[in-house]
Amino acid sequence: MKQxxxxxxxxxxxxxxxxxxxxxxxxxxxQYPQCPFGGDHSGEAMSLICLEKDCLQxxxxxxxxxxxxxxxxxxxxPLKLLLCEYDQQLREYQNISLKxxxxxxxxxxxxEQEEKQLIYIQEFKEQINNKLSKIVTLEKEFFxxxxxxxxxxxxxTGNQYAVIETIIQNQxxxxxxxxxxxxxLDALVVQEIPEKDLNxxxxxxxxxxxxxxxxxxxxxxEKQFNQGIEQQIDLLQSKTQKxxxxxxxxxxxxxxxxxxxxxxxxxxxVKASNSNHGYKFAVMTPSLDKNQTTVFGxxxxxxxxxxxxxxxxxxxxxxxxxxxxxxxxxLGHGAYMVSSNGGAWSSTTSNQNNxxxxxxxxxxxxxxCTYDPKNETIIFHKQKSSTTFKLDxxxxxxxxxxxxxxxxxxxxxxxxxxxxxNKQ
Numbered sequence: 231m232k233q234x235x236x237x238x239x240x241x242x243x244x245x246x247x248x249x250x251x252x253x254x255x256x257x258x259x260x261q262y263p264q265c266p267f268g269g270d271h272s273g274e275a276m277s278l279i280c281l282e283k284d285c286l287q288x289x290x291x292x293x294x295x296x297x298x299x300x301x302x303x304x305x306x307x308p309l310k311l312l313l314c315e316y317d318q319q320l321r322e323y324q325n326i327s328l329k330x331x332x333x334x335x336x337x338x339x340x341x342e343q344e345e346k347q348l349i350y351i352q353e354f355k356e357q358i359n360n361k362l363s364k365i366v367t368l369e370k371e372f373f374x375x376x377x378x379x380x381x382x383x384x385x386x387t388g389n390q391y392a393v394i395e396t397i398i399q400n401q402x403x404x405x406x407x408x409x410x411x412x413x414x415l416d417a418l419v420v421q422e423i424p425e426k427d428l429n430x431x432x433x434x435x436x437x438x439x440x441x442x443x444x445x446x447x448x449x450x451x452e453k454q455f456n457q458g459i460e461q462q463i464d465l466l467q468s469k470t471q472k473x474x475x476x477x478x479x480x481x482x483x484x485x486x487x488x489x490x491x492x493x494x495x496x497x498x499x500v501k502a503s504n505s506n507h508g509y510k511f512a513v514m515t516p517s518l519d520k521n522q523t524t525v526f527g528x529x530x531x532x533x534x535x536x537x538x539x540x541x542x543x544x545x546x547x548x549x550x551x552x553x554x555x556x557x558x559x560x561l562g563h564g565a566y567m568v569s570s571n572g573g574a575w576s577s578t579t580s581n582q583n584n585x586x587x588x589x590x591x592x593x594x595x596x597x598x599c600t601y602d603p604k605n606e607t608i609i610f611h612k613q614k615s616s617t618t619f620k621l622d623x624x625x626x627x628x629x630x631x632x633x634x635x636x637x638x639x640x641x642x643x644x645x646x647x648x649x650x651x652n653k654q
Contacts, residue, residue, distance in 0.1 A: 534638030542567030
């Protein structure tokens, strides 16, 4: 009985989470069927769904008594709550879905990248064919020299006198004389003549050794060649995947990565709600690539007359742990930013945190951020000016994300993706 009561309390709490109170009204009219099992099950509503993958019960819809008898220890969830979560996810997906024009731009970029990659592969294929052609030529020359060596040995066994005699006899016949002289020249192409005569077995052994050596060399060359091709393919795949990811996946603001008093106007535009003043983060996804430099920007569409707003990057896990607020008084707040009043903010460097040493900016300005993980820095630049400011970012296992920090109500900021920086 105690376990049954605890399960009921847990279910009640799940049904009354703040995030779901509004959505639950949409499914409040849903009528649960009564449990068909008799006895203690009579009159109980089948309001729970069993989410256990290995559940052996054929009936996944159950009542609270079924939960105790047939699904004990399983993961269960109220049906209305499950529907609310799916409904919430669907609405969030619809809110962040790309406009048709943005989709067209992405498809165009993907097509252009595909064309470039196919050209690169064709050029690589031609390089491989050229190298293989050279190898074939060298092999033909190798075996041709072996045949000439055999002819030379035959010539050196006594036939040279017959050849010379033939030349003398045919000195008046131009065709036969030319043929005899050619045979003599062909036999003399191979210059290395052994000091002593070799029998057939010795010559055969020498040929076998050279042929084996040539086969070993070709085998080693094939191995190196295959390794080189595999490395090129792996490199090509990684570059292609990374390029497609960068071209097709856009940074965007998500509802679960922001302060409750920040509104998402569009996937790339956020605005502080008309509420009390105070620090409130809005963080973008995905995280920044740790293996290459990333350039992006923030445009200040609207700024309060008191002019305080900050942009930069942050550690999402730290910001989430602080409920998307900002405790700037000490290090460890998770952010690396510049603020419009000329302030600098660093989570790890004391002389770069909560100090006024940066340039000032305001409504209409675009702040370009260059995140350089290799050199462990982020450089801020006010577009259409020569003003820059650099913050140190030590290496860390934690990912960093583009972010905006609001203070005043109704301030609005727009994210500028890498491909849009030069278009502003």
